[in-house]
Amino acid sequence: MGTSTAVAAVPKPIDVGPEMEALRRFCPDVTWTGTIREGGMGPGTPAMPSVGRGTHEVIQDGRWIVGTYEQDQFLTDGTFVLTWKLHWVMGWDPSSQSYRATMADNYGRTGLMRGMIDGDRLIFESLGEAPVRIRLTWDLTDPHRINWRNELAVGDDSWFLVEEYRMTPV
Numbered sequence: 001m002g003t004s005t006a007v008a009a010v011p012k013p014i015d016v017g018p019e020m021e022a023l024r025r026f027c028p029d030v031t032w033t034g035t036i037r038e039g040g041m042g043p044g045t046p047a048m049p050s051v052g053r054g055t056h057e058v059i060q061d062g063r064w065i066v067g068t069y070e071q072d073q074f075l076t077d078g079t080f081v082l083t084w085k086l087h088w089v090m091g092w093d094p095s096s097q098s099y100r101a102t103m104a105d106n107y108g109r110t111g112l113m114r115g116m117i118d119g120d121r122l123i124f125e126s127l128g129e130a131p132v133r134i135r136l137t138w139d140l141t142d143p144h145r146i147n148w149r150n151e152l153a154v155g156d157d158s159w160f161l162v163e164e165y166r167m168t169p170v
Contacts, residue, residue, distance in 0.1 A: 017061040017090035022097065026122045026138045027056040027065050027170040028147060036073065040152075040162035042057040048081060052165070064091040090115065090124070099124070135159055145169075 011091040031053045038047040052071035067088035073081045090101035099115030122138040139147040146167040149164040
């Protein structure tokens with residue numbers, strides 16, 4: 001096998017398509033404030049005011065977007081509780097013809113999610129048969145802010161809202 005034949009036989013990385021351009025508009029660097037609802041972090045957990053921030057980086061020649069998020073959480077009297085941290089990687093998966101994301105947080109949770117863009121909304125949901133499912137929604141209906149929702153469902157139960165924020169691009 002000649003050199004040019006050998007080189008031609010090796011699969012090449014995917015081309016970046018319009019799917020990634022469509023995804024990028026949901027990923028400005030942001031800050032937010034809001035409240036995690038009572039019970040949102042598990043039965044018996046209190047409501048917690050929170051302040052967060054997120055940054056984004058495009059990697060691998062535009063094929064993936066990496067989000068790094070942190071959120072400080074407090075009791076309603078102002079007592080600091082914890083800083084939650086999340087590492088998020090999302091992009092277009094041509095084999096499934098859908099957006100995919102992986103996540104890992106400082107609680108030790110990891111997950112694979114499937115996403116779709118529906119007009120001005122980006123929606124990701126857990127993949128697989130996890131006992132607790134997650135749905136994350138970014139809504140860009142108002143071009144000056146991003147409404148973001150985090151919802152959970154246990155088993156086949158209905159979705160319930162954990163937290164919702166108006167994110168401000170920085």
